[in-house]
Amino acid sequence: MTVIDTTTSNFGLGFCNGRHIARTSTGRVWMGFQNGSSQIEFWYSDDEGSTWTQNTSATLSSEASAGFSFFIDIDDHAHIAHKPATSLHYQRMANISSTSSWATSFSVDSRYEIGPDIVAFRDGASWIAAITSTDGANARVFILKYVDTSPTKSNYSLGTGINVSIDFRHTGDGKTVAGGEPHVYVVGSYSAQLYIHKFTYSGGTYTMGSKTTMDNITAKRDAVSSSFDGSRMVTAYAESDIVYIAERDAADTTTTLITPTALSDGDITNVSVTYDANENIHLWAVG
Numbered sequence: 270m271t272v273i274d275t276t277t278s279n280f281g282l283g284f285c286n287g288r289h290i291a292r293t294s295t296g297r298v299w300m301g302f303q304n305g306s307s308q309i310e311f312w313y314s315d316d317e318g319s320t321w322t323q324n325t326s327a328t329l330s331s332e333a334s335a336g337f338s339f340f341i342d343i344d345d346h347a348h349i350a351h352k353p354a355t356s357l358h359y360q361r362m363a364n365i366s367s368t369s370s371w372a373t374s375f376s377v378d379s380r381y382e383i384g385p386d387i388v389a390f391r392d393g394a395s396w397i398a399a400i401t402s403t404d405g406a407n408a409r410v411f412i413l414k415y416v417d418t419s420p421t422k423s424n425y426s427l428g429t430g431i432n433v434s435i436d437f438r439h440t441g442d443g444k445t446v447a448g449g450e451p452h453v454y455v456v457g458s459y460s461a462q463l464y465i466h467k468f469t470y471s472g473g474t475y476t477m478g479s480k481t482t483m484d485n486i487t488a489k490r491d492a493v494s495s496s497f498d499g500s501r502m503v504t505a506y507a508e509s510d511i512v513y514i515a516e517r518d519a520a521d522t523t524t525t526l527i528t529p530t531a532l533s534d535g536d537i538t539n540v541s542v543t544y545d546a547n548e549n550i551h552l553w554a555v556g
Contacts, residue, residue, distance in 0.1 A: 274312065288339055289301050291340055298314045299347070300321070301349075309351060331353050337351035345366060346365070352382060357380075358375060384433070386402070386435045387435070388435055403457070405431060408426075408455075408459075410427060412453070429460065433493075434455070435453065436495060438453075438519060450470050451470050453470070454495075454517070456502065458506065462484070462486060463483050466481075481524070483517060487508065498548045502517040503542055506540065510536050511537070514528075514550060536556065537555065539554065
């Protein structure tokens with residue numbers, strides 16, 4: 270096991286719905302985490318994780334208990350959603366491998382938002398960042414356009430929701446928009462349901478679809494992690510000591526539920542899901 274660094278923060282990688290690791294086109298791997306001084310540190314590796322170097326100029330002040338999400342787009346620009354003060358902010362770093370600091374932050378929402386998740390993608394000659402977050406009871410989606418120049422913002426309310434996770438329609442590589450239509454998918458949980466919204470892209474604008482319940486949850490719902498694998502939105506979630514998988518097709522018409530082999534470590538506290546080039550699902554869980 271390689272140790273990147275140590276932290277005294279209880280929220281070092283909070284929350285599990287947000288992204289904290291990403292890769293550039295050169296293969297460089299970047300990792301972000303909260304330290305014990307209300308800061309987000311960024312480290313990178315050029316040897317598949319054997320050794321790590323910190324970019325100290327990229328360190329951001331942020332409220333540890335609010336969480337953050339970090340994403341690198343197809344052009345190697347980095348994007349982050351976090352809470353440096355009293356509101357949710359977005360920041361961009363042009364070409365993270367050759368730039369050492371973040372651009373001026375953009376205020377996304379003035380309410381107390383926690384647990385954000387973010388993705389970003391090219392849209393013509395510019396880029397879009399899509400963010401979802403919650404205030405602990407109500408969830409929202411923010412579509413930021415022209416993030417490389419003068420960002421504009423569109424807000425969408427999902428109603429009640431926590432543990433929201435977001436991704437977009439790509440070819441399976443996590444970065445390349447599929448078919449020129451970067452539809453956005455948002456998964457959330459609340460009360461006794463796991464749900465999904467599709468945001469349909471057309472001509473530069475988004476239309477929010479209706480809420481679809483993928484599964485009813487009778488117990489624990491704190492751990493949710495989602496990822497689009499090129500044809501499906503794959504979501505891992507927990508119910509007491511059992512981890513489940515819900516797959517929603519790209520057209521937002523069909524849900525498939527999968528029950529992986531049960532764990533024996535008690536109630537699930539965290540989950541994370543991803544996939545490989547063959548659309549096999551890879552699942553991690555902590556009990």
